[in-house]
Amino acid sequence: MTSTATAEDYRDRFVQRLSQNMPGRKEFVIEHAEGCTLTDAEGRTYLDMTSGIGVANVGHSHPRVVEAVQRQMTRYAHVNVYGRFVVPEQVEMVDRLVAAAGPGFDMAYLLSTGAEANECALKLARKVTGRPKFVAFERAYHGRSFGALSVSWREEWRTPFGPLLPEVEFVPYDDLAAAAAAIDDRTAAVIVEPIQGEGGIRVPSDDFLPGLRALCDAAGALLIADEVQGGMGRSGTWFSHQHWDVVPDIITTAKATGGGLPLAAVLSQAERFATFSDPPLSHLTTMGGNPVACAAGIAAYDVIVEDELLEHATAMGEYLRAGLSALGPNFPGMVADVRGRGLWCALEVTVDANPLVNRMQELGVLVGSVLNQSGTIRIMPPLVITTAQIDTFLTALRTAMAEAA
Numbered sequence: 295m296t297s298t299a300t301a302e303d304y305r306d307r308f309v310q311r312l313s314q315n316m317p318g319r320k321e322f323v324i325e326h327a328e329g330c331t332l333t334d335a336e337g338r339t340y341l342d343m344t345s346g347i348g349v350a351n352v353g354h355s356h357p358r359v360v361e362a363v364q365r366q367m368t369r370y371a372h373v374n375v376y377g378r379f380v381v382p383e384q385v386e387m388v389d390r391l392v393a394a395a396g397p398g399f400d401m402a403y404l405l406s407t408g409a410e411a412n413e414c415a416l417k418l419a420r421k422v423t424g425r426p427k428f429v430a431f432e433r434a435y436h437g438r439s440f441g442a443l444s445v446s447w448r449e450e451w452r453t454p455f456g457p458l459l460p461e462v463e464f465v466p467y468d469d470l471a472a473a474a475a476a477i478d479d480r481t482a483a484v485i486v487e488p489i490q491g492e493g494g495i496r497v498p499s500d501d502f503l504p505g506l507r508a509l510c511d512a513a514g515a516l517l518i519a520d521e522v523q524g525g526m527g528r529s530g531t532w533f534s535h536q537h538w539d540v541v542p543d544i545i546t547t548a549k550a551t552g553g554g555l556p557l558a559a560v561l562s563q564a565e566r567f568a569t570f571s572d573p574p575l576s577h578l579t580t581m582g583g584n585p586v587a588c589a590a591g592i593a594a595y596d597v598i599v600e601d602e603l604l605e606h607a608t609a610m611g612e613y614l615r616a617g618l619s620a621l622g623p624n625f626p627g628m629v630a631d632v633r634g635r636g637l638w639c640a641l642e643v644t645v646d647a648n649p650l651v652n653r654m655q656e657l658g659v660l661v662g663s664v665l666n667q668s669g670t671i672r673i674m675p676p677l678v679i680t681t682a683q684i685d686t687f688l689t690a691l692r693t694a695m696a697e698a699a
């Protein structure tokens with residue numbers, strides 16, 4: 295930062311100038327981020343167990359991502375979209391995403407954010423099927439734009455912005471009978487987080503996603519897997535639905551896809567995307583697939599492969615959950631549940647989670663809550679975390695819980 299403004303100036307101007315939905319003055323002025331740590335303007339270092347809510351999967355400022363961004367910036371940043379130029383970075387990025395998605399996927403549309411990816415997926419489902427209705431799940435979160443909001447669950451965040459999409463039916467997550475009753479011949483798509491993020495890192499029963507697949511097939515509806523939070527190795531597989539034997543029709547991914555820069559994708563098949571060409575230009579975005587974001591995304595993807603971060607996330611996730619589960623007996627009645635897959639974990643407590651989260655920050659460890667489930671502490675560190683760093687986190691958590699007990 296070249297400005298001479300002090301951290302205190304920034305604290306003041308931040309609340310004066312930036313529209314914030316979260317009331318209150320913010321104390322943490324960010325100075326630097328590297329690997330699994332953040333440093334504030336006063337030089338204090340924190341262990342980041344949030345990854346910027348699932349973005350920094352390869353860690354902050356990964357040298358290979360930084361180098362790729364610098365290299366791309368010297369070539370070009372933004373040129374033109376809408377198919378005017380061939381952008382090699384986009385081709386390389388999509389090749390990787392299609393490989394990660396596996397059989398059933400041969401094409402992607404690139405965007406910038408998770409909400410945009412879900413907007414595109416919902417439009418694609420309507421265009422392909424010609425049907426109006428969507429089925430979504432209780433506790434789901436898909437973003438804040440109108441379409442994404444229409445299929446997101448919490449009513450207090452939807453109602454003030456109505457009318458939204460007219461035919462959306464919410465059913466309980468992990469309840470196949472309820473889904474069966476809702477999915478019919480008017481259903482364009484079922485949109486599901488294969489593991490729910492903002493709903494509290496909820497891992498469904500083993501028959502849920504294969505069951506949804508069968509229900510969609512029977513009704514001629516598409517299955518959209520929202521992997522915005524669960525993608526890019528977070529749960530120990532490229533995409534979280536890959537823990538089960540199920541192939542969705544459409545995958546949406548964002549957050550970690552751009553290695554820290556805004557990049558999102560809708561993955562599906564060429565014949566479905568062809569419907570957007572009738573008439574041509576039926577879906578557009580100026581910044582989607584930005585070459586610098588693609589260069590960062592390519593580097594991040596390659597880091598995950600070369601450093602075997604899927605395997606590492608699986609191993610570290612088991613170590614982390616074992617440590618969390620071991621806390622329970624020391625704090626009788628305080629731990630309601632420990633769950634998750636890979637490095638995507640929830641600790642559900644029976645006390646107010648917010649003071650614990652705040653105390654952890656004072657102790658130098660950043661954790662978070664989730665939007666649609668109170669009492670849940672979200673733990674999703676960069677996939678490069680070590681056992682020593684997990685031990686540091688567990689020590690701080692033990693201290694905070696002992697004080698709260």
Ligand SMILES: Cc1ncc(COP(=O)(O)O)c(C=O)c1O
Nearest residue numbers: 407408409435436437491522523
């Ligand atoms: C599952 C899921 N879908 C969509 C979104 C929206 O993504 P964005 O904030 O990039 O619009 C989020 C954001 O947290 C998410 O967790």
